[in-house]
Amino acid sequence: MRGGFRVQHQEEEEESAFVSMTDMTVSFLFIVMLLLAFFASEYSENDTVSRTIHEEVVAERDTALEEIKKLRALISDKEKRIDEQSVELDTQQIEIAQLQKKIAELEEIIAKSKKPDPLEAYLTRSAAERRRILETLRNQLKVDFPDLQVVISEESDALRFQGEGLFDRGISTLKADRRAVVEKIAARLEQILPCYTLGPKKSWNLECNPSLSIIEALQIEGHTDSDGTPDSNLNLSTARANSTFTTMTASKPGLVDFQNFRNQPVLSVAGYGQMRPIRKNDTLEGKATNRRVDLRIIMYSPSRSDEIERIRASLEKSDGVANGNP
Numbered sequence: 001m002r003g004g005f006r007v008q009h010q011e012e013e014e015e016s017a018f019v020s021m022t023d024m025t026v027s028f029l030f031i032v033m034l035l036l037a038f039f040a041s042e043y044s045e046n047d048t049v050s051r052t053i054h055e056e057v058v059a060e061r062d063t064a065l066e067e068i069k070k071l072r073a074l075i076s077d078k079e080k081r082i083d084e085q086s087v088e089l090d091t092q093q094i095e096i097a098q099l100q101k102k103i104a105e106l107e108e109i110i111a112k113s114k115k116p117d118p119l120e121a122y123l124t125r126s127a128a129e130r131r132r133i134l135e136t137l138r139n140q141l142k143v144d145f146p147d148l149q150v151v152i153s154e155e156s157d158a159l160r161f162q163g164e165g166l167f168d169r170g171i172s173t174l175k176a177d178r179r180a181v182v183e184k185i186a187a188r189l190e191q192i193l194p195c196y197t198l199g200p201k202k203s204w205n206l207e208c209n210p211s212l213s214i215i216e217a218l219q220i221e222g223h224t225d226s227d228g229t230p231d232s233n234l235n236l237s238t239a240r241a242n243s244t245f246t247t248m249t250a251s252k253p254g255l256v257d258f259q260n261f262r263n264q265p266v267l268s269v270a271g272y273g274q275m276r277p278i279r280k281n282d283t284l285e286g287k288a289t290n291r292r293v294d295l296r297i298i299m300y301s302p303s304r305s306d307e308i309e310r311i312r313a314s315l316e317k318s319d320g321v322a323n324g325n326p
Helices: 002-042 051-114 118-144 176-195 230-251 253-257 284-290 306-316
Strands: 150-152 158-161 215-223 267-271 292-299
Touching: 118 150, 118 158, 118 176, 118 292, 118 306, 176 215, 176 230, 176 253, 215 230, 230 253, 230 267, 230 292
Parallel strands: 215 267
Antiparallel strands: 150 158, 158 292, 215 292
């Protein structure tokens, strides 16, 4: 009896467990159905697009992506060009700076060139003053002796008495009718030299010599043509220069008192023979031109600018002695 009851009880327990699993399965399916019903209620056809629209959107997207790729490539190219131009700009700025520096240097040179150098200006004024002295002498002699052959040298530093103006051919003694020319030259020099020399006969003022010029030497030079021997021509030219000097100082003895900046007499003589021709000796005309006496004026040329003030001081001194050594 008890065995039958146990079998029955076991069967009831197994049946009860089967019912529980079934209920769970049914419940799960019921829940799934509720979820499906919920999602089905939320579904709307408006939330979907057609394939055509989808394809158009995809195409537009691909086009946009391609355009973005091209734009990025263009930006990269522009940036590269900017970098290259930046390097070129830096190079050009360096070149501009160098050119500006060169311009500044040139402007400084121009500024200095515009500012006159005192020494150069003095020498220029002195050369111009010498030219004026020679022109004055020449013009005065032309008035006194209209037929006299006298010109100013090409270098504007000497009066040139050409041809047979003062001496006969081969003779060192002045022509009798030309002694008056040399004596007149001496008289004119005695009037001019006080304003351009030092010594006891100095008579300087700014009106007669505003350039502060000083004559270093007043040289009487004898020259010949190529006829004869060099030695004989040298002796002849020296003798002619001495003859001219003697005649001038005999007429105006005070000429030897005019002194230069070294306190030396300015009047001097030199003979050069045939060594310094001014024309070729292959024609009679050329030889006649080379037979000459030059009255050369050599101006004192200071080597430093500070000497100019010493020259002024010497000219202003009453005793006519140079102010210090040159």
